[in-house]
Amino acid sequence: MPEMRMRDALREALREEMLRDETVFLMGEDIGAYGGSYAVTKGLLEEFGEERVKDTPIAESGIVGVGIGAAMAGLRPMVELMTINFSFLALDQIVNSAAKLYHMSNGQINVPMVVRMASGGGSQLAATHSHSLEGLYAHFPGLKVVCPSSPADAKGLLKRAFRDDNTVIFIEHTANYGLKGDVPDDPDFLIEFGQANVLREGSDVTLVGYSGSVHQATRAAVMLQEQEGISAEVIDLRTLRPLDIDTVIRSVQKTNRAVIVEDDWKFGGFAGELSAQIMERAFDWLDAPVARVCGKDVPMPYNRNLEFAALPSEEDVVEAVLAMF
Amino acid sequence: MAIEVTMPQMGADMTEGTLVRWMKQVGDQVTRGDIIAEIETDKATVELEAFDSGVLRKHVVAEGETVPVGEVIAILGDASEAVPDVDRMPPAVTPARRVPEPVPTANGTEPPRQPAAAAVTPPANAGRLRISPVARRVAHEAGIDVTALVGSGPDGRILRRDVEAAAKGAASEPAAVAPAAAAPAPAVRRAAPAAAAATTEGLSKIRQATARRMTLSKQTQPHYYLTLDVDMTAAMEFRRALNASASEAQHVSVNDMVVKACALALQRHPKFNAEFSDQGLRLHEAINIDIGIALDEGLIAPALLDLAHKTLGTIAVESKDLVERAKHGRLRADEYSAGTFTITNLGAYGVESLIGIINPPQAAILGVGTVMAKPVVVGGEIAIRQVMKVALSADHRVSDGAEGARFIKEIQGLLENPVSLAL
Numbered sequence: 195m196p197e198m199r200m201r202d203a204l205r206e207a208l209r210e211e212m213l214r215d216e217t218v219f220l221m222g223e224d225i226g227a228y229g230g231s232y233a234v235t236k237g238l239l240e241e242f243g244e245e246r247v248k249d250t251p252i253a254e255s256g257i258v259g260v261g262i263g264a265a266m267a268g269l270r271p272m273v274e275l276m277t278i279n280f281s282f283l284a285l286d287q288i289v290n291s292a293a294k295l296y297h298m299s300n301g302q303i304n305v306p307m308v309v310r311m312a313s314g315g316g317s318q319l320a321a322t323h324s325h326s327l328e329g330l331y332a333h334f335p336g337l338k339v340v341c342p343s344s345p346a347d348a349k350g351l352l353k354r355a356f357r358d359d360n361t362v363i364f365i366e367h368t369a370n371y372g373l374k375g376d377v378p379d380d381p382d383f384l385i386e387f388g389q390a391n392v393l394r395e396g397s398d399v400t401l402v403g404y405s406g407s408v409h410q411a412t413r414a415a416v417m418l419q420e421q422e423g424i425s426a427e428v429i430d431l432r433t434l435r436p437l438d439i440d441t442v443i444r445s446v447q448k449t450n451r452a453v454i455v456e457d458d459w460k461f462g463g464f465a466g467e468l469s470a471q472i473m474e475r476a477f478d479w480l481d482a483p484v485a486r487v488c489g490k491d492v493p494m495p496y497n498r499n500l501e502f503a504a505l506p507s508e509e510d511v512v513e514a515v516l517a518m519f
Numbered sequence: 520m521a522i523e524v525t526m527p528q529m530g531a532d533m534t535e536g537t538l539v540r541w542m543k544q545v546g547d548q549v550t551r552g553d554i555i556a557e558i559e560t561d562k563a564t565v566e567l568e569a570f571d572s573g574v575l576r577k578h579v580v581a582e583g584e585t586v587p588v589g590e591v592i593a594i595l596g597d598a599s600e601a602v603p604d605v606d607r608m609p610p611a612v613t614p615a616r617r618v619p620e621p622v623p624t625a626n627g628t629e630p631p632r633q634p635a636a637a638a639v640t641p642p643a644n645a646g647r648l649r650i651s652p653v654a655r656r657v658a659h660e661a662g663i664d665v666t667a668l669v670g671s672g673p674d675g676r677i678l679r680r681d682v683e684a685a686a687k688g689a690a691s692e693p694a695a696v697a698p699a700a701a702a703p704a705p706a707v708r709r710a711a712p713a714a715a716a717a718t719t720e721g722l723s724k725i726r727q728a729t730a731r732r733m734t735l736s737k738q739t740q741p742h743y744y745l746t747l748d749v750d751m752t753a754a755m756e757f758r759r760a761l762n763a764s765a766s767e768a769q770h771v772s773v774n775d776m777v778v779k780a781c782a783l784a785l786q787r788h789p790k791f792n793a794e795f796s797d798q799g800l801r802l803h804e805a806i807n808i809d810i811g812i813a814l815d816e817g818l819i820a821p822a823l824l825d826l827a828h829k830t831l832g833t834i835a836v837e838s839k840d841l842v843e844r845a846k847h848g849r850l851r852a853d854e855y856s857a858g859t860f861t862i863t864n865l866g867a868y869g870v871e872s873l874i875g876i877i878n879p880p881q882a883a884i885l886g887v888g889t890v891m892a893k894p895v896v897v898g899g900e901i902a903i904r905q906v907m908k909v910a911l912s913a914d915h916r917v918s919d920g921a922e923g924a925r926f927i928k929e930i931q932g933l934l935e936n937p938v939s940l941a942l
Contacts, residue, residue: 450653450679481651481679482672517673 195376203345203377204234204310204366207352208272210381212242215270218356219246221257222274222310231276232312232371254283258309262291262361265307270356278311278327278365292361293336307362308355313341314367314406314457315505321493324501326457328405329464331363332434338362338387339435341405345375347432350385357384367406367457388436392445396427399451399515402442402468404431407455407506410487414455414511424515434464442468443475450481451518455511460488482518487511521600522571524555524593526586529852532728533560537585538592542566543575549595556592561724562819563855564848574598650677658682664719666727669734725817736879740795744874745923746910749931751890755905757937761831771835773907774810774864777887778834779940780933782806782826785860788926792859794880795916809858809878810838812845820878821850822858831940862887872908883913883923885930907934 198206212218220235226249229236239247250257254275261273275281281288288309296304315324332339338360342348348366355362393408394415401411408430415426427445431438446452452472454465465486472484490504526536539557543549549569556567573595580592650658650665654677658665663685670677722730736742754776761771785792789802806827809820823829823837844850861878866889873886888908895904911927918926933939 450651478652478656481653482676519672 195378197374198345198377199371200342200345200348200366200373200375201232201234201371203349203375204352205236205238206377206379207349208235208238209241211270211353211356212238212246214381215356217268218270218272219248219264220272220274221248221250221261223250223252223257223276225249225274230274232366232368234310234366234371235274254280255287258284258287258292261307261309262287262295262305265305265361266295266303270306270308272308272310272356275309275311277323277368278313279323279325281309281311281327284309288331288337288361288363289334293334296360297336304359305361306359308352308364309361310352310364310366312368312371313365314369315489315494315501316369316406318496318498318501319368319494320496324494326406326489328365328434329456329458329467331365332437332464332467336360337435338433339365340387340433341365341367342432343367343370343403343405343408343430345373346377347385347391347430349377350383351387351432354384354387358387365405369406369409385432387433388438389432390438390441391430391432392427392441393430394426394428396425396449398425398449399453399518400427400429400442400445400449401453401455401511401515402429402431403455404434406457410506410508410511411453411455413508414515417508417512418515422512422516424519426515437468437471439468439471439475442472446472446476447479450479451515452480453485453487453511453514453518455487455506457489457505459491460486461491463488485514485518487514521576521594521596522573523591524569524571524595526580526588526590526592527558527567527852528588529558529560529565530562530856532731533588535585535587536560538580538582539564540582541578543569545575545578547575549573549575558852559848560855561728563821563845563850565850565852565855567852569595571595576600648677649675651679654679654682657686661686664721666722667719669730675734723816725814725819729818732879733876736877740877740879741915742877742912743915743920743923744910744912745920745927746872746874746908747927747931749907749909749934750895751905751907751934754934754937754940755890757940765832765835768839769832769835770839771831772838773866773890774862774887775831775835775838776934776937776940777862777864777885777909777930778808778810778823778826778838779831780930781808781860781862781885782829782834783933783939784926784929786827787929788922790918790922791883791913791926793882793917794859795882795914796880800917803859805857805859807857807859809861809881810841811861811863812842814846819845819850819855820858820861820863821845821854824853824857830942861885866890866907872910874910875912877912877914881914882917883911883926885927886910886912 224231225235226239226247257273261271264271292305292307314326328339328341331337338358340351340355340362342351352364355364393412401415403411411428415428418424418426427449429442429445454468456463456465458464465488469484469486487506487510489506492504495501495504537559539559541556543555549555549572551569551572553569554566555569558565558567575593576596577594580586648666649670655665657679663682665677668677668681668685671681672678758771785806792806793800793802805825807822807824808826809822811818811820821841823841860881861884863873863875863884864887865873866887869889872888875884875886877884890905890907892903893906894901911923913923
């Protein structure tokens with residue numbers, strides 16, 4: 195298995211899917227000549243031509259709207275929104291059209307579109323460019339929400355997204371683009387949606403994360419083992435819709451404790467949803483209230499130190515775990 | 520104006536009280552200081568004094584009812600005004616403990632007020648058993664009585680490990696935990712001795728309170744211990760002389776002399792009449808000494824109040840009265856909660872030495888053993904002396920060993936020169 199960075203694994207997935215299925219095409223701001231803000235689509239314009247790799251105007255609602263129309267007409271579009279922050283401008287198209295057409299047409303029309311977005315803080319991009327909105331998209335029925343944490347998952351999940359008949363919101367954490375890992379080069383390598391990944395087995399506490407926060411959780415698990423002798427299980431959800439709650443519940447039944455880690459704000463966030471589901475399904479297995487380690491309840495600061503303070507750290511996770519014992 | 524009378528908090532760990540008897544009826548004139556009701560807490564029955572004056576307009580709580588601290592139990596008002604429609608409503612805000620007005624001291628300044636944080640009462644469910652859901656389920660499946668467990672989790676929460684440890688302890692009981700359809704027994708199995716059979720007895724309120732408070736003490740107050748012998752020969756002679764001319768009510772006990780000696784020593788060593796808090800040391804002005812009294816229902820430790828200037832004779836009268844009222848459940852609220860130091864004495868049982876557990880939030884406790892004749896070296900000769908062992912257990916957050924040594928030496932010196940107790 196070749197080792198590559200997550201951005202290269204994503205490009206591999208796009209390329210393989212374009213080679214496999216000629217209805218797949220790409221649209222977005224600066225994805226062609228420039229190769230994409232995070233260099234994910236570099237070289238694809240040269241290989242596949244302007245018909246299949248389209249640079250668009252700065253008009254997110256328009257791009258997504260065109261994508262929805264193309265998908266309704268039988269193509270398999272991939273729309274790249276430069277960052278998740280700009281997706282607010284396309285929210286009406288995504289929520290009111292892409293997510294609902296199948297339901298409102300009684301199954302006559304579906305929208306097999308992949309919308310990729312870059313998400314997350316930690317890069318000093320300030321309050322308007324550092325959102326973690328995975329939980330927001332997971333709120334809407336009719337969308338699938340995918341958030342990989344590793345190069346291999348990014349490839350397997352993105353290839354899988356092109357084979358889905360629904361709109362898939364594919365969210366990539368900016369801090370993960372440079373992450374290296376072994377990636378299968380098998381063109382049929384797919385990762386099924388709704389299958390959480392147990393990254394590390396443990397017996398004393400379950401740490402649940404997705405996308406960027408998986409890494410804080412994993413580092414916290416190492417610290418807990420080495421410094422406290424506490425054995426933490428780490429679960430990467432991989433997709434929020436569909437959600438593999440069964441894997442989480444099985445783990446909590448074993449460890450009796452759960453800590454959810456996410457970059458998003460705590461108030462009204464996905465960690466709250468997960469916490470409620472654990473309480474509903476595993477109440478009699480809990481030895482402590484479910485804990486949430488989330489971003490601070492402020493717009494993301496620009497100052498580097500303040501930005502670090504606003505994001506959940508592995509130390510925060512360790513502290514939350516120790517409070518349960 | 521209508522005044523609400525609420526269930527008072529008599530002691531830091533009281534969360535609810537039972538209204539035993541109304542002493543004032545609807546329509547009665549009530550003057551501040553009057554006893555209006557008898558309240559039963561988990562430790563004792565106490566009399567509730569009115570903090571305000573007026574006409575008792577309504578009993579909100581009937582005799583025999585148990586209500587949380589802070590809940591309105593009666594309404595005082597003018598004879599003519601309309602009675603507000605209060606009907607067993609919980610208070611809208613967490614009730615602050617009603618404290619008597621501060622008494623001006625001789626030089627006109629007010630004694631230091633309790634810091635605001637300390638006045639906040641625990642939530643009304645503080646008395647509820649803290650146990651995690653999984654611990655409750657495992658205990659239920661194993662047939663373990665959770666009320667008998669001590670929790671090791673945050674804030675004393677009973678966790679799965681506590682139940683499993685208890686189950687392991689109970690596993691030696693043959694029938695108690697073995698499931699009906701047990702797996703085939705291993706070939707070699709030691710027969711459990713019949714004597715290992717046990718039954719679980721429910722905990723009385725007083726037992727629960729003792730368990731909670733002693734666990735709190737040992738978990739939060741780092742104890743250090745100092746013991747020494749007190750030569751009581753002169754004190755016993757002094758007592759015999761006093762009692763020869765005293766009435767029965769004034770009859771002085773050994774413990775009364777220890778109380779008097781401690782009251783004097785505490786004035787000179789205020790750190791042992793104190794309590795630790797994160798804001799600082801609270802040094803109490805009043806010297807209120809709790810004395811441990813063993814009742815049939817369990818141990819209680821009511822206080823002899825304001826001992827700074829009381830004579831040995833007064834202490835002797837008041838201690839007999841205190842013990843008598845404790846036996847009949849007739850202690851007053853302040854006697855139950857105002858103690859600043861504790862003496863525990865098992866001399867009557869012939870116990871030679873006794874090392875006590877501090878009564879939180881106090882800073883120290885004195886354990887007192889029996890007075891017994893012993894050979895002692897005096898001036899190079901062996902002499903028979905009356906010796907009593909005393910042991911100081913003190914909170915190391917408040918004082919250090921050398922300070923404790925000076926304090927216990929002071930007590931020893933006072934008892935060995937008993938004339939000093941006569942003042």
